[in-house]
Amino acid sequence: xxxxxxxxxxxxxxxxxxxxxxxxxxxxxxxxxxxxxxxxxxxxxxxxxxxxxxxxxxxxxxxxxxxxxxxxxxxxxxxxxxxxxxxxxxxxxxxxxxxxxxxxxxxxxxxxxxxxxxxxxxxxxxxxxxxxxxxxxxxxxxxxxxxxxxxxxxxxxxxxxxxxxxxxxxxxxxxxxxxxxxxxxxxxxxxxxxxxxxxxxxx
Amino acid sequence: xxxxxxxxxxxxxxxxxxxxxxxxxxxxxxxxxxxxxxxxxxxxxxxxxxxxxxxxxxxxxxxxxxxxxxxxxxxxxxxxxxxxxxxxxxxxxxxxxxxxxxxxxxxxxxxxxxxxxxxxxxxxxxxxxxxxxxxxxxxxxxxxxxxxxxxxxxxxxxxxxxxxxxxxxxxxxxxxxxxxxxxxxxxxxxxxxxxxxxxxxxx
Amino acid sequence: xxxxxxxxxxxxxxxxxxxxxxxxxxxxxxxxxxxxxxxxxxxxxxxxxxxxxxxxxxxxxxxxxxxxxxxxxxxxxxxxxxxxxxxxxxxxxxxxxxxxxxxxxxxxxxxxxxxxxxxxxxxxxxxxxxxxxxxxxxxxxxxxxxxxxxxxxxxxxxxxxxxxxxxxxxxxxxxxxxxxxxxxxxxxxxxxxxxxxxxxxxx
Amino acid sequence: xxxxxxxxxxxxxxxxxxxxxxxxxxxxxxxxxxxxxxxxxxxxxxxxxxxxxxxxxxxxxxxxxxxxxxxxxxxxxxxxxxxxxxxxxxxxxxxxxxxxxxxxxxxxxxxxxxxxxxxxxxxxxxxxxxxxxxxxxxxxxxxxxxxxxxxxxxxxxxxxxxxxxxxxxxxxxxxxxxxxxxxxxxxxxxxxxxxxxxxxxxx
DNA sequence: GTCTAATCGAGACGGTACGTCCCGTCTTCCG
DNA sequence: CGGAAGACGGGACGTACCGTCTCGATTAGAC
Numbered sequence: 121x122x123x124x125x126x127x128x129x130x131x132x133x134x135x136x137x138x139x140x141x142x143x144x145x146x147x148x149x150x151x152x153x154x155x156x157x158x159x160x161x162x163x164x165x166x167x168x169x170x171x172x173x174x175x176x177x178x179x180x181x182x183x184x185x186x187x188x189x190x191x192x193x194x195x196x197x198x199x200x201x202x203x204x205x206x207x208x209x210x211x212x213x214x215x216x217x218x219x220x221x222x223x224x225x226x227x228x229x230x231x232x233x234x235x236x237x238x239x240x241x242x243x244x245x246x247x248x249x250x251x252x253x254x255x256x257x258x259x260x261x262x263x264x265x266x267x268x269x270x271x272x273x274x275x276x277x278x279x280x281x282x283x284x285x286x287x288x289x290x291x292x293x294x295x296x297x298x299x300x301x302x303x304x305x306x307x308x309x310x311x312x313x314x315x316x317x318x319x320x321x322x323x
Numbered sequence: 324x325x326x327x328x329x330x331x332x333x334x335x336x337x338x339x340x341x342x343x344x345x346x347x348x349x350x351x352x353x354x355x356x357x358x359x360x361x362x363x364x365x366x367x368x369x370x371x372x373x374x375x376x377x378x379x380x381x382x383x384x385x386x387x388x389x390x391x392x393x394x395x396x397x398x399x400x401x402x403x404x405x406x407x408x409x410x411x412x413x414x415x416x417x418x419x420x421x422x423x424x425x426x427x428x429x430x431x432x433x434x435x436x437x438x439x440x441x442x443x444x445x446x447x448x449x450x451x452x453x454x455x456x457x458x459x460x461x462x463x464x465x466x467x468x469x470x471x472x473x474x475x476x477x478x479x480x481x482x483x484x485x486x487x488x489x490x491x492x493x494x495x496x497x498x499x500x501x502x503x504x505x506x507x508x509x510x511x512x513x514x515x516x517x518x519x520x521x522x523x524x525x526x
Numbered sequence: 527x528x529x530x531x532x533x534x535x536x537x538x539x540x541x542x543x544x545x546x547x548x549x550x551x552x553x554x555x556x557x558x559x560x561x562x563x564x565x566x567x568x569x570x571x572x573x574x575x576x577x578x579x580x581x582x583x584x585x586x587x588x589x590x591x592x593x594x595x596x597x598x599x600x601x602x603x604x605x606x607x608x609x610x611x612x613x614x615x616x617x618x619x620x621x622x623x624x625x626x627x628x629x630x631x632x633x634x635x636x637x638x639x640x641x642x643x644x645x646x647x648x649x650x651x652x653x654x655x656x657x658x659x660x661x662x663x664x665x666x667x668x669x670x671x672x673x674x675x676x677x678x679x680x681x682x683x684x685x686x687x688x689x690x691x692x693x694x695x696x697x698x699x700x701x702x703x704x705x706x707x708x709x710x711x712x713x714x715x716x717x718x719x720x721x722x723x724x725x726x727x728x729x
Numbered sequence: 730x731x732x733x734x735x736x737x738x739x740x741x742x743x744x745x746x747x748x749x750x751x752x753x754x755x756x757x758x759x760x761x762x763x764x765x766x767x768x769x770x771x772x773x774x775x776x777x778x779x780x781x782x783x784x785x786x787x788x789x790x791x792x793x794x795x796x797x798x799x800x801x802x803x804x805x806x807x808x809x810x811x812x813x814x815x816x817x818x819x820x821x822x823x824x825x826x827x828x829x830x831x832x833x834x835x836x837x838x839x840x841x842x843x844x845x846x847x848x849x850x851x852x853x854x855x856x857x858x859x860x861x862x863x864x865x866x867x868x869x870x871x872x873x874x875x876x877x878x879x880x881x882x883x884x885x886x887x888x889x890x891x892x893x894x895x896x897x898x899x900x901x902x903x904x905x906x907x908x909x910x911x912x913x914x915x916x917x918x919x920x921x922x923x924x925x926x927x928x929x930x931x932x
Numbered sequence: 933g934t935c936t937a938a939t940c941g942a943g944a945c946g947g948t949a950c951g952t953c954c955c956g957t958c959t960t961c962c963g
Numbered sequence: 964c965g966g967a968a969g970a971c972g973g974g975a976c977g978t979a980c981c982g983t984c985t986c987g988a989t990t991a992g993a994c
Contacts, residue, residue, distance in 0.1 A: 135971075135972080137960085139959040139968085141968095177972070177973095179950095179972095237447075240442075243501070244366050249502075281514075287498075294497070295494040299452075299459060309490070371982080372979090381939095383983080383985090391981090542946085543943080543944040549945070552944085582946075584945065584946040584948090586945085586946085586978080586980095590944075590945090649907070718894070776955085777955070778954070778955090787966055787969080792957080
């Protein structure tokens with residue numbers, strides 16, 4: 121019967137336990153390492169071993185808090201996700217433009233890689249799918265508010281198909297992200313969605 | 324649509340070489356096995372070993388024709404992709420409805436799982452991404468034709484934002500697929516997109 | 527969904543598959559590496575990872591042929607076990623001395639470390655235990671022959687307690703091995719066991 | 730023998746500190762938990778975490794007193810080792826029989842599993858090896874006394890090869906233990922060792 | 933009719949990453 | 964201030980696939 125030979129202790133300068141509870145430093149180090157890694161090598165080059173190594177953490181520590189690779193990716197995304205301000209520019213088109221530009225710019229960076237990864241991961245992981253769905257709905261509500269604000273501002277007595285416009289905008293941006301087309305123009309799309317003088321055909 | 328489920332490899336023991344050329348039976352058997360496997364276990368459970376085993380083929384045979392896992396997935400998808408008919412129902416809304424219903428029904432089956440897998444895989448595989456993009460554009464062209472037909476029919480002298488409407492519809496359906504919401508109602512969306520009396524705000 | 531990124535191929539100089547069957551070179555390389563490692567670092571320092579690395583083999587290859595660490599140790603022992611000659615020196619005491627010296631010398635080297643490892647491993651692994659038992663019985667038979675030879679030589683009409691003497695010798699040497707006492711004198715023991723003029727108390 | 734199974738740690742919630750000194754209840758609880766665990770799952774299933782958990786003790790408490798896993802195993806063994814009485818039956822053969830039966834019976838129970846574990850562990854752990862050796866020598870001395878007693882009793886003026894007979898008996902029993910042969914007959918062996926009329930060939 | 937060249941099923945191979953398990957250390961906070 | 968609780972870094976474990984390779988059998992077409 122062999123014993124697992126433990127390594128020598130006493131290496132100074134390393135993080136240690138801070139008691140029987142999660143060490144925030146460790147968590148931060150892991151999330152940072154993960155973010156850096158995915159930014160550097162993309163989703164395909166992302167792996168737990170390397171994250172642990174960069175974070176100077178044990179692999180078991182990663183798995184203690186994030187049971188799967190997907191869960192870690194999601195956590196990184198959440199910790200990095202922008203705290204969106206749905207700015208009031210005074211007009212619906214302005215608001216949409218501001219929102220779209222904001223999101224597009226964010227997604228063009230490291231965060232975009234992450235979000236794509238999460239969507240991909242959600243296709244084969246129910247937990248991730250659930251989290252993503254929750255997040256999507258929050259975003260959708262934010263957009264609906266944006267449209268509602270236009271009503272309140274008096275741009276229109278009642279915006280027809282408000283929820284659908286929000287969903288269409290959302291979908292459009294998702295697809296632009298996932299097909300790497302964030303650089304493409306999208307003013308026409310916004311003008312189309314911001315046109316409040318449609319005939320409300322579904323009334 | 325082109326999704327004729329080819330017959331299972333003949334039960335006559337094992338397939339043999341048919342000389343110094345590609346054995347079409349082998350190819351069919353592999354594509355079938357791959358399709359079946361992905362339908363059964365999803366992308367996560369898809370692996371070359373198992374495909375080879377189910378197809379009673381050698382792994383080398385797989386790699387001879389499809390240099391990577393991604394290439395095989397893509398090939399299976401191509402061999403299974405529905406051969407869409409963009410039916411002319413006499414009205415734009417009718418056409419859209421027909422198209423949407425058709426696609427939704429297809430995606431609700433095995434093909435949907437497959438398409439989601441492809442999109443997911445495309446996030447970390449450039450080859451797949453390229454092929455997906457090509458396919459997406461073809462589909463987009465088909466939709467644009469559908470809108471153009473409405474003009475020709477005289478429903479409108481000129482449909483404003485034609486390409487954007489097509490892209491919005493496409494995006495919307497993609498997102499419904501990827502968020503497992505294909506069962507949700509989408510008439511409102513179609514009516515919105517089919518409303519030809521908009522002010523053409525971007526002229 | 528991430529793909530496992532395979533390493534670049536074409537590294538020349540490495541062993542490759544020799545078809546759908548066990549590569550004897552690989553097996554030899556692994557057994558050698560394992561033998562070397564255990565000789566170098568002892569049982570405690572023996573691990574599969576390191577064996578694989580030294581043998582320039584994949585870990586999976588080790589586990590394909592030897593399902594556990596114990597199985598590999600056993601295999602190495604078997605491949606290294608001396609092909610014992612129970613030499614006929616003309617007298618029982620001479621034969622015993624020759625045997626004991628031979629075995630002691632063998633066990634003082636790398637092989638001894640192995641044999642101890644196997645006995646240890648057998649305490650918690652039924653397969654190993656079985657193999658060890660088989661081997662032990664073979665050795666016992668060899669010893670019994672050695673005693674029988676003394677009868678045939680006419681040293682005695684009938685050696686009393688022949689099987690027990692063999693077992694006692696065996697046990698004695700095992701214990702000397704396991705308690706690292708192979709350097710201790712053991713002539714007295716041999717003379718005691720070789721004394722054929724005992725009263726045969728069990729008749 | 731000292732193997733009184735101490736009572737389970739008191740069910741009064743958790744044990745508390747008894748001041749700046751070792752709490753004997755805690756020690757007992759840990760030793761009990763360890764003994765129980767090794768009896769239940771064998772050496773392979775023995776681990777510090779589980780011992781701590783069962784003893785409702787902190788891991789640090791274990792390591793405070795027993796610096797390594799091996800040390801704890803050893804401590805448990807010591808606390809459980811039978812307090813042998815080398816009974817005087819009036820004859821050497823009787824004494825040997827009594828001793829052998831006693832030891833065999835003990836080893837057939839939990840203690841046997843434990844002793845095997847210790848021997849196994851000793852092969853890759855120097856501390857254990859040392860302690861085991863000390864214990865072995867004590868036992869050997871006990872056996873030598875047993876033979877000496879026969880002399881004193883006048884069964885023989887001088888028993889030849891006294892120490893060797895003791896060692897042979899010891900080794901024989903160890904091997905029977907380690908090869909799971911405790912059920913085998915061993916009277917022949919005892920008679921052979923108890924035969925005092927040998928020719929003392931080594932004088 | 934024989935030879936040649938490519939294809940076939942099979943599966944071993946070197947690797948990388950996975951997720952689990954345990955060791956021995958460390959820190960907190962409860963009582 | 965002792966002790967339970969358990970997080971931590973580290974490292975081995977055994978598994979799962981990837982994409983490559985070699986084998987021996989097979990067969991069409993070139994000769």
